[in-house]
Amino acid sequence: MAFGSLRRIERFGWASSKLEQRGRSIVRRLSTFTEVDESKKNSSHQETGKSNKSVNLFSAINQALHIALETDPRSYVFGEDVGFGGVFRCTSGLSDRFGKRRVFNTPLCEQGIVGFAIGLAAMGNRAIAEIQFADYIFPAFDQIVNEAAKFRYRSGNQFNCGGLTIRAPYGAVGHGGHYHSQSPEAFFCHVPGIKVVIPRSPQQAKGLLLSSIRDPNPVVFFEPKWLYRLAVEEVPDKDYMLPLSEAEVIREGSDITLVGWGAQLSIMEQACFDAEKDGISCELIDLKTLIPWDKETVEASVNKTGRLLVSHEAPITGGFGAEIAASIVERCFLRLEAPVARVCGLDTPFPLVFEPHYMPTKNKILDAIKSTVKY
Amino acid sequence: MALWFSRSRNIIAHLVKTKISPINQSLFHAKYISYKLPYELVWELRKEYSSTATGMVFRRFESARAGEVEEAVTYSTSDYDDDDDEINDAENKTIDFPGGSVAFTQQMKFISESPDKRVPCYRVLDDDGYPIAGSTYEQVDKEMAVKMYKSMVTLQIMDNIFYEAQRQGRISFYLTSMGEEAINIATAAALSFDDIILPQYREPGILLWRGFTLQEFANQCFGTKDDYGKGRQMPIHYGSKQHNFFTISSPIATQLPQAAGVAYSLKMDNKEACVVAFTGDGGTSEGDFHAGMNFAAVMEAPVLFICRNNGWAISTPISEQFRSDGVVVKGQAYGIRSIRVDGNDTLAVYSAIRAAREMVVREQKPILVEALTYRVGHHSTSDDSTKYRPLDEIEHWKTARSPLARFRKWVQRNGWWNDEGETELRGTIRKQLLNAIQVAEKSEKPSLVDLFTDVYDNLPLNLHEQEKSLRETIKRHQKDFPSDVPV
Ligand SMILES: Cc1ncc(C[n+]2csc(CCOP(=O)(O)OP(=O)(O)O)c2C)c(N)n1
Numbered sequence: 001m002a003f004g005s006l007r008r009i010e011r012f013g014w015a016s017s018k019l020e021q022r023g024r025s026i027v028r029r030l031s032t033f034t035e036v037d038e039s040k041k042n043s044s045h046q047e048t049g050k051s052n053k054s055v056n057l058f059s060a061i062n063q064a065l066h067i068a069l070e071t072d073p074r075s076y077v078f079g080e081d082v083g084f085g086g087v088f089r090c091t092s093g094l095s096d097r098f099g100k101r102r103v104f105n106t107p108l109c110e111q112g113i114v115g116f117a118i119g120l121a122a123m124g125n126r127a128i129a130e131i132q133f134a135d136y137i138f139p140a141f142d143q144i145v146n147e148a149a150k151f152r153y154r155s156g157n158q159f160n161c162g163g164l165t166i167r168a169p170y171g172a173v174g175h176g177g178h179y180h181s182q183s184p185e186a187f188f189c190h191v192p193g194i195k196v197v198i199p200r201s202p203q204q205a206k207g208l209l210l211s212s213i214r215d216p217n218p219v220v221f222f223e224p225k226w227l228y229r230l231a232v233e234e235v236p237d238k239d240y241m242l243p244l245s246e247a248e249v250i251r252e253g254s255d256i257t258l259v260g261w262g263a264q265l266s267i268m269e270q271a272c273f274d275a276e277k278d279g280i281s282c283e284l285i286d287l288k289t290l291i292p293w294d295k296e297t298v299e300a301s302v303n304k305t306g307r308l309l310v311s312h313e314a315p316i317t318g319g320f321g322a323e324i325a326a327s328i329v330e331r332c333f334l335r336l337e338a339p340v341a342r343v344c345g346l347d348t349p350f351p352l353v354f355e356p357h358y359m360p361t362k363n364k365i366l367d368a369i370k371s372t373v374k375y
Numbered sequence: 376m377a378l379w380f381s382r383s384r385n386i387i388a389h390l391v392k393t394k395i396s397p398i399n400q401s402l403f404h405a406k407y408i409s410y411k412l413p414y415e416l417v418w419e420l421r422k423e424y425s426s427t428a429t430g431m432v433f434r435r436f437e438s439a440r441a442g443e444v445e446e447a448v449t450y451s452t453s454d455y456d457d458d459d460d461e462i463n464d465a466e467n468k469t470i471d472f473p474g475g476s477v478a479f480t481q482q483m484k485f486i487s488e489s490p491d492k493r494v495p496c497y498r499v500l501d502d503d504g505y506p507i508a509g510s511t512y513e514q515v516d517k518e519m520a521v522k523m524y525k526s527m528v529t530l531q532i533m534d535n536i537f538y539e540a541q542r543q544g545r546i547s548f549y550l551t552s553m554g555e556e557a558i559n560i561a562t563a564a565a566l567s568f569d570d571i572i573l574p575q576y577r578e579p580g581i582l583l584w585r586g587f588t589l590q591e592f593a594n595q596c597f598g599t600k601d602d603y604g605k606g607r608q609m610p611i612h613y614g615s616k617q618h619n620f621f622t623i624s625s626p627i628a629t630q631l632p633q634a635a636g637v638a639y640s641l642k643m644d645n646k647e648a649c650v651v652a653f654t655g656d657g658g659t660s661e662g663d664f665h666a667g668m669n670f671a672a673v674m675e676a677p678v679l680f681i682c683r684n685n686g687w688a689i690s691t692p693i694s695e696q697f698r699s700d701g702v703v704v705k706g707q708a709y710g711i712r713s714i715r716v717d718g719n720d721t722l723a724v725y726s727a728i729r730a731a732r733e734m735v736v737r738e739q740k741p742i743l744v745e746a747l748t749y750r751v752g753h754h755s756t757s758d759d760s761t762k763y764r765p766l767d768e769i770e771h772w773k774t775a776r777s778p779l780a781r782f783r784k785w786v787q788r789n790g791w792w793n794d795e796g797e798t799e800l801r802g803t804i805r806k807q808l809l810n811a812i813q814v815a816e817k818s819e820k821p822s823l824v825d826l827f828t829d830v831y832d833n834l835p836l837n838l839h840e841q842e843k844s845l846r847e848t849i850k851r852h853q854k855d856f857p858s859d860v861p862v
């Protein structure tokens with residue numbers, strides 16, 4: 001039961017207020033952090049291709065796919081319902097532009113999609129496969145975990161499927177229930193040989209997706225579907241890439257470090273604003289790439305603040321937050337002034353009616369910030 | 376692949392060296408080789424050992440070696456007739472192979488990818504609701520016919536009203552069965568109540584037929600405290616143990632291998648019942664469809680697989696889903712009896728399902744039914760199907776091919792139904808539904824404990840802790856949480 005559109009979301013009571021919060025925060029954050037323009041870092045034609053338009057996240061993804069297909073004739077985009085533009089419109093216009101042989105619908109079979117993509121990638125192509133929802137990636141788990149991740153290693157680097165990128169919308173959306181809401185990133189973070197990347201905004205999404213597509217390793221790229229329409233940001237028209245495995249300090253602070261990724265960052269940021277009113281200075285880090293992750297940036301920050309809070313939508317037990325907490329305790333044990341706090345989803349399936357209770361809300365984060373600082 | 380090549384070369388080299396005819400080898404071995412070897416190697420073998428082969432056959436093989444398989448090699452489009460029996464000497468005519476004896480042929484004949492004619496579609500009523508002369512079908516008496524028709528109308532009205540409720544923002548999601556009312560209702564009517572349903576999601580008519588009330592449907596869609604799923608799943612994910620209807624799960628096709636397991640249990644318990652497992656045309660592409668079919672066949676599990684082939688899987692037409700003659704032909708590949716039926720012909724569906732169900736239970740083996748139909752509505756309330764399919768196609772199936780209209784003609788012609796009855800029925804159902812929605816809307820949501828129960832049979836420590844912590848959070852930040860969820 002796919003969501004062809006999230007337009008109707010405004011109609012729901014709780015979802016609507018929650019949603020506005022997220023939307024507002026994104027816009028606010030973007031104005032706060034315009035100076036953190038990653039594209040300036042690595043772009044040689046920053047001056048020339050200067051036209052930036054405000055676009056939402058699905059359009060930014062769409063732009064990245066256009067560029068990927070345009071710049072490499074050996075690139076392909078495919079998946080369920082991709083031909084007409086995809087249920088979230090990320091692939092709009094691609095098959096008209098690049099033809100049905102490069103952009104196409106597949107049969108309804110995730111193991112087939114990923115297996116096919118691995119084969120295509122193994123022949124030196126860029127295979128950009130879409131899984132309609134991250135919740136439906138599991139039939140392809142074997143192909144990802146046992147095949148894509150080990151393709152290079154098991155052949156002594158004779159073969160690789162580095163041209164593989166798997167895109168999938170993930171996360172809560174206000175009314176998705178069990179199977180249109182999950183955040184399965186931790187499963188994939190347990191698999192050496194693949195990279196896991198999650199963008200927080202349109203500009204990030206475009207640059208990180210292009211990097212993922214062009215990275216010589218298979219990448220699982222989770223897109224925060226709550227933000228597809230909601231997050232709007234100025235995105236450079238041009239072809240640009242943002243580095244993988246580099247975290248970004250998106251807000252500087254001195255009392256506590258907050259680490260997150262994807263849609264959760266905007267919630268965490270609201271908590272930072274509120275904490276500031278109480279005189280607590282929070283540093284906020286977007287991890288962006290979950291494996292291999294940028295420990296050094298987080299470590300440097302925690303060495304400065306002495307406190308760490310990690311937050312994600314996925315259930316707390318066995319979530320990627322646990323890995324971050326353990327690593328930082330190893331590296332910063334003597335510097336830590338409080339236990340590492342984790343504000344995450346509950347250890348239940350993702351519930352429909354109880355979504356507000358399940359979620360790591362702003363106030364849950366704020367409470368945890370306060371108690372960590374007061375510890 | 377490369378590995379296999381070299382290994383088979385070795386086998387042949389060995390056979391050639393020791394001059395043992397593969398035909399005289401153990402039967403299994405001989406079969407193994409003749410089935411699996413690449414053509415050029417088969418050719419070598421034949422040259423070495425076959426004295427009966429004709430020159431023509433040799434030319435064919437040579438052509439095949441030269442890469443002209445298409446022109447040189449014949450294939451059969453219909454059956455496996457072998458008109459060259461006389462050339463075979465007696466002992467070389469067949470090979471006894473696990474599964475039964477297989478005839479040899481000296482013609483290199485490929486089975487065609489598509490049959491000459493598509494598998495016909497069983498139908499009883501023509502477009503105008505007249506029984507087609509000479510058709511065999513189950514008699515349906517007045518009471519049954521009227522009950523079926525009324526249920527189809529009820530399903531249609533329920534769909535219309537819930538769909539509207541979603542459009543008005545009163546429920547978060549909905550998905551109609553429009554155009555598939557005959558499959559829903561006639562199937563339900565042809566089954567026994569004890570038959571266990573493993574649904575995909577477009578089969579609420581089965582529940583309706585079995586007595587699931589409009590209020591119960593509304594409770595689920597609105598996620599009230601009376602929803603059997605305790606408000607945890609999206610609308611339309613019904614389930615009712617009492618009605619032998621497993622809870623709907625969104626991931627496509629997962630129910631199909633489960634169906635084989637459920638059915639195996641019925642078999643071991645000597646139950647006079649079967650499992651009825653639904654899938655869409657899209658669902659047949661999933662690995663789980665193939666696993667389910669194969670398991671049911673091998674385990675001789677009494678499963679009635681019903682594929683609602685409605686032409687579309689969201690925006691993907693069946694031409695981009697499979698290249699076989701639909702789904703019905705997949706049965707034979709798994710050793711499963713199958714039939715194709717006009718899914719918009721209520722009498723045909725009813726008759727085919729009754730017969731199939733009888734066989735499944737009596738013979739304790741699976742059967743596959745492919746019902747040809749059309750998804751008249753959008754995939755769901757999240758979809759706008761005019762983006763990818765022509766309006767007149769939708770309109771045609773909605774009107775000219777409406778299963779309700781066709782069945783009504785037949786029922787009405789029998790004098791069992793009339794226009795007044797229709798008006799009255801529609802008014803009553805409408806009222807019942809609006810009432811059900813009102814009740815559901817006023818109902819409380821399930822209470823907070825239901826967030827934590829049923830993850831396991833008992834609450835483990837982590838959930839105890841999380842519940843406690845959540846309750847404290849709610850006390851501190853009441854406004855963050857919906858007021859209609861009792862704490
Ligand atoms: C494993 C999985 N992949 C993708 C989806 C998204 N999805 C929901 S319904 C659907 C199409 C199903 O089509 P079909 O089986 O023909 O059933 P119909 O909707 O036509 O009744 C898809 C792709 C899903 N629910 N589960």
Ligand SMILES: [Mg+2]
Nearest residue numbers: 655656687688
């Ligand atoms: Mg379908």
